[in-house]
Amino acid sequence: ETSSVPAQYGQHSGGAVNAVTKSGTNEFHGDAFEYVRNRIFNARNAFAAERDGLKRNQFGGVLGGPIIKNKLFFFGGDQATVVRSQPATIINFIPTPQMVAGDFTTIASPQCNNGRQITLKAPFVDNQINPALLSPVALNVVKQNPVTDDPCGRIQFSRKNNLDEQIIMGRVDYQQSQKNSLFGRYEQARMNSPSDYDGKTWFSMGQPDFTRRYHSFVLGDTYSISPNVVSAFRGTLLRTLNEKFPKTPLFTWNDVGVKNFYYPPNWGKIVVLIVSGAFSTGPGGAAMHNPGVTNSTAYQLAEDVSWSRGAHQIGFGVNYIHSMSNWLSGTNAPGQMLFNAQNTGLSLGDFMVGRPSTFIDGAVATYYLRRNYMGLYLQDTWKATSHLTLSPGIRWEPYFPASKKDPPPATFVQTAFDQGIHSSVFKNAPAGLLFPGDPGTANSNSLESRGWAHFGPRLGLVRSEGQWSHGSASSLWVVF
Template structure:
């Protein structure tokens, strides 16, 4: 009997824990929505209990209803962002209607109304845009709405760059690009905080990379509805990132089909020469894609999808490198150590190199018996590009090729007036090609890197009663990074014995003041 009671007690505790967890998740993760509250009064200033308050989203027909309490107050939490129509009705009074209300992500405005005596069928309409005042949030923030997301110039169309113009934000120094992750990650310091101290949320789900602490790839501008940057005295829900919070919302379908096709081109053929160098840059970037959204079932089921492809090509000229000259391979290091090759300073070489006086130009003559040269080093020299002058200097260009493919899909389903579901999937695939040209091994500085981000959010919102809403968000983020180094040769190919290669045909080498094979 005691054992049975103990098990029953455990079941009750588990159920209670799940119930509390459900509402805790609603408090912590319902960041992609908005909330309104207010009070309804009559013309004398007396509060009106029992008023039915309805918010209707203009684009989807979504409705949420509340009834004012004995103090005339109401609360409508967890409302999707977008334009709304506000309506307050009570028998014996004219219906109050207000349009031009736009709820933004993570906003908590107050909307009050005054009802006039009359018939319910009579309406008092306010059509001017509502001035919404934030009254509940302790943080300081700004919203980057869809118009600015689309219209403000963005180099590379990276939405995260807009955070820098939202106020109190600067780009940090610990920016992670190629080599750490395959996709660009920008460390942004907000209000003097750490670069990795910003909490990113997309559609109410966490959107941070657990490896770096930075945000992962955001949707491209045409697929993003808006985002909000907040800092300073943030609620406890942002406790795992101390600096700031960025809450973003993807676009969703509406009762009207809408979409677009786009291409953005940056090409050096369109540019003028640099005034200092009289040359053009080498960047060629093509970004193209499109979006489409609309209804599957009017007022109930909607879809939205979009894709963007980015193809970027450029070339850079690294600092000059130095390789063995034909004279050095024959054992003559006189020119290598001369003043001409060392900025006017005679280089002093040590044994086994021997000096044999000075030449007609005053340079010390250095020679070494060719038999003392390392066979492995000679084999390596055969695989290096030929020197372009007597000092061993060589110059070359490196080609850079990066591709990025970002897709977003979202479905919203209004089961009933009290119950709604949504699911959003984001897939971002980045392919950074290696820069080895297949001929000159010194062109190699980075391996091919393929990075993929899968981000899925499922949201369920149920209105238990007008002032109590259960909101559940489940998030799955998966990031994979795979490096593929090119194959050229390894130490065994050079004749070095007893060497294990984890990746055959590949090794790295740095020769101080000489050349680098690195990636």
């Protein structure tokens, strides 16, 4: 069913897929598989000098059968994906001992700039910088760099691009009686994206270690209340966890001498540094900007009742979801420095004198979001005539706004500022900055107001063309 769906389905206007599967078998069945890509099987791109070095293995298997014949059955599966990519060679340019001594004649010469001579801006003369003007922070960073004997500071390195993924699922079915059947299903998915750090060059780390975890457990009970009334209950628990931290400690801006800079000590040590045209942490350092952790938990309870009475197939039910999402985000918390030659005329010169064109720093932010959802529905599939079927229905989805578990944000009130009014909750806050609990503010963590009058009527129509015709016409009117 696409776009317009019956009242049983809510929250969206997209399609719905229903599949009927057989649960449990008195015989054992299973299979195994493996899918391989590597240099042996991959064809060479017509425009490439050689075949790509991608290695991708996807393998696994399934097994199912009886635990107690005709009563208790199991099914399980496992799939793993391993990806190893051949990293490309990257060329960067780092400060040389000559530059550390204040002599920039070589790095500014045509030899190091594709035939173009660069002259440092005033007040620097003869492409020389007084060593006393060099930044202690820059000198400390240079100590972390690899060693090169290239006069231009040229070095080569690679960034890894690997991935490990595994999906495990298991299901147990129990036929308690002719009237009652139960099942339990568990699924786990794990994905690890290791850092691209090559183990030698600190600025090869453009992507910290990224781990993702997903757990799902569903318990279902189907019970025949009577020959024409069936109850289906589902209880679901979902849990996700995503972490993005470097597992290999490098250094922070504090470690190299930047004062009044804070970064969480248990988040690994990283910096974001971009020296245009020379060296940087990753392609722009974008992936390093946002370390942190995100986790979510959701509970769902759903009950659907189907009642067959004459020409009517009546359905009604309820769906309740409670979700909790927690963000701990360090967007720009590692601190980003960009050097682009606007001060000395050479980006490496700007770096060595400690004159960044841009410095961005962000505090660690927390966001603990809670939300409830409820939907109730009533629908009927009525075979009005041998050629006409009507499907009226209605769904009620009251709107419960999300709320924040962490302390609510302050509100700036201009009139309170003009009158010099201070918060009675946080007495040291500036005038005009009010918090929940202060007069004139909402004493709630809810982000919006509740909405009760949210009804979604449905009306479907299907007309068949006759006993010997395979054609039919249908339409469905829906309000979400």
